Amino acid sequence: MGLLEVKDVGKRFGGLQALSDVNLSVQENTVHAIIGPNGAGKSTLLNCLIGKLIPDTGSVTFQGQSVLGRKPHEINQMGISRIFQTPEIFGDLTVLENVLIPCFAKRDGSFRMHAFETVEAEKDLNEKAVAMLEDVNMQDKLQMQASSLSRGDKRRLEMAMSLVQDPKLLLLDEPTAGMARADTNSTIDLLKEIKEKRDITMAIIEHDMHVVFSLAERITVLAQGTPLVEDTPDNIRDHPKVREAYLGETQQT
């Protein structure tokens, strides 16, 4: 059984069937890409995994435990972390604080009243956060206000916020959208390096086929809310249905 098991998940928004009969199994220690045209339901699927949305039907289990009905912070504490399609960061806080917060969450759980220590006194966590920011090449921006970062930097910051928690499952929603080519490549390298160093499973949504084929070990193609095929990258590349439904489209643009 996979680390993450999605069974018969369906989700409706008013008259729109955004997801129907989604079955997906993400195996431990793999990079699993989910691709599909705009509006296919990819982000909706991730929302169902992290407790942002509750699916109408079906089940989602992580390490054999159901995630449905759990609050977002509980799901994160189980070891699932997510990067959003539009970067979600703490805009008013500094870059360093943005990474410190997930460090505290990881160490202390969902709530702890540490009102009489200073943030600086937590040497270990500070070192950990700085080291993480070095990995994403942001060590010279520690004290900058996060909202003043460029879009690419915001993405890398968000990546650092997730990675610093050392999650078992990392969900990435278009991690390289809005990045320059060079940044995209360094992100690919970073993810590869992370993958080599730690036991981590990744589910990655991506439009950039260069990124998908550089990283993915399995690919699921989603179209109109339903998985079309699931296979290895080599087979997907040549799959007629996929070319028709998805790759054909991107080649035009």
Added chain:
Amino acid sequence: MLGLNQRDTKFLLIVIALTLFTPILLQPFPADSGLAQFNAGYPDLMQRFAIFGIFAIGFNILFGLTGYLSFGHAAFLGVGSYSTVWMFKLLNYNVLPGLVLAIIVSGLFALLIGYVSLRRSGIYFSILTLAFAQMSFNLAYSVLTPITNGETGLQVYNDDPQILMGENGITTTHFFGLKMNASHIMDVGPWQFTFNFGYYFCAVIAILAFYLSLRIFRSPFGMMLRAVKSNQQRMNYTGLSSRPYTLAAFVISGMYAGLAGGLLASMDPLAGAERMQWTASGEVVLMTILGGAGTMMGPILGAGFIKYFENIFSKINDQVLHGWFAFLPDGLENALVWLLHPFVGKGWHLTLGILFMLVVVFLPGGLVELGQRIRNMFRKKPKADNDGSHKPQQTPHVAE
């Protein structure tokens, strides 16, 4: 020092110095000069500076850090006052048991109100707190008369038990024998300074309250509260439950308000329902925004500013105005007085309202921002725009 970094230690020392020398600093004009009415160094007003400073510091922990705007904080002020007066009635005039009870009761009360109100955010949260406070006000006024003495207000009567009073007990509020109304008056040339024990008692507590909030601001807990304000959703997806953080902030700020209410009753052993009215809740919002929400000094400045206005500006009447402009020709004098009349005396609210609008529009960071701008103006060197503009933008330190 005291778990603070160098910068914050300096900051705290400045605040301590300012509070200790308040009786002198607020008395800049000789006692019988024409400007003596602008002196604010009399005990009653100085006590209010300190007490409302505490109220605003506490409010700022909730509003400044988490962004949750409570419109019902006066309820805790009132609860604090009632608790303290009850201790006077039951035990004796020592303020300590009263203050302790005020903090405990207002904390419990805040836990209840916060638990319900924090299920919503934004405007709905504000409305819920407002509703709770108005409810408390109305209850205090009518249904709860046995506890609050309704319209008359709660006060100490001769037939109250006062079980610790003893034979020749002190009949005014005191702290282990040190009377709150005891003052030492010092004449220096034409100046007159009043050193009042009640003020210093409040001031020491205010300094402790300030120190505590400084620690909270700098702590991981404070950082989490700022994260709530910045992006509460994100916080939840980061594995943190935002509700207990906001509830803790709400209870802490409620306890600050209760302490302030207890001190009000300690200076003057009276508690009335009007202390809980929505105007009182609105006042602390104004203080915090006027001074600079989310900054350390802002709420204190705001509280001082508003209390000064309330007590000094409101005393300027037409007669005083005529006095000032007596040197002008009669027609001009009358015209000027007529023009200024709506803004002084009973019209001080109008002046305050205009000032508040100006601050919100032009100085969103409040009086603290004004201070920063003035400081920057003096610091700016001619070449500043060459080297400053390309540096990455640094976040302003939350202390300022």
